[in-house]
Amino acid sequence: MVEIFSKRNEPGRDEARFRKVVQENRSTIVRLADQLSQGAYSASKRPKPAPQPEGLIIHVGAGPAKPDIVDPHVRVSHNSRVILMDLTSGRQLEHLGELRRFGDALCFVLATRENGFFSPLDDDIVGRLADLDGIYIDTDFPEERLCATLVDRLLDDADAAGMAETEPGQIPD
Structure with missing residues (x-):
């Protein structure tokens, strides 16, 4: 006899149970991650400010200047x-x-x-x-x-x- 295993669209019972446990303990997991990484975990999750240009920025799309003297x-x-x-x-x-x-x-x-x-x-x-x-x-x-x-x-x-x-x-x- 042949059994056919097909993947279902919805998550399995074990996967749903695991996600629920992780979601319920999210604060504890984040606190431990911060403690182990000395705060780098939360710092990496914060949105970073976009870089701001300083002064006048001029972009020329041309290639390098042609040399005046050809050797x-x-x-x-x-x-x-x-x-x-x-x-x-x-x-x-x-x-x-x-x-x-x-x-x-x-x-x-x-x-x-x-x-x-x-x-x-x-x-x-x-x-x-x-x-x-x-x-x-x-x-x-x-x-x-x-x-x-x-x-x-x-x-x-x-x-x-x-x-x-x-x-x-x-x-x-």
Whole structure:
């Protein structure tokens, strides 16, 4: 024979009896809780006042201010991405490409649509860096030399004053 136990909507007799005992002895339970917690139990039950603002509070929903001076730097990240970044703010200005491994050789691949990048570089930048696409990184041409060459090519016409007026994400012409 199978017995089916189903939960009822109303509380059981034991549960109702327990709630009644707790309700009748509420003052004793609160007094013991205060005694054991040195008054912290009742203090935690009191309503807390809402915080009140002091002085003039101005909230601006914009992001951080744009830096006045852009200090460009080419960096190779841990995941082999070659980026142009601003040393002042730490923000990425341009994704130039990546270092890909072909067998034992490491090769610089420019960020163009032909190389499989979704957001390719501008044609102006690609024109400046086209001959570096596919160059192998080895002892004759190390990463440091690649970074220096990229900075020289990108900033050959720009001076410090021109970079100061450049918006982040823009490369000066």
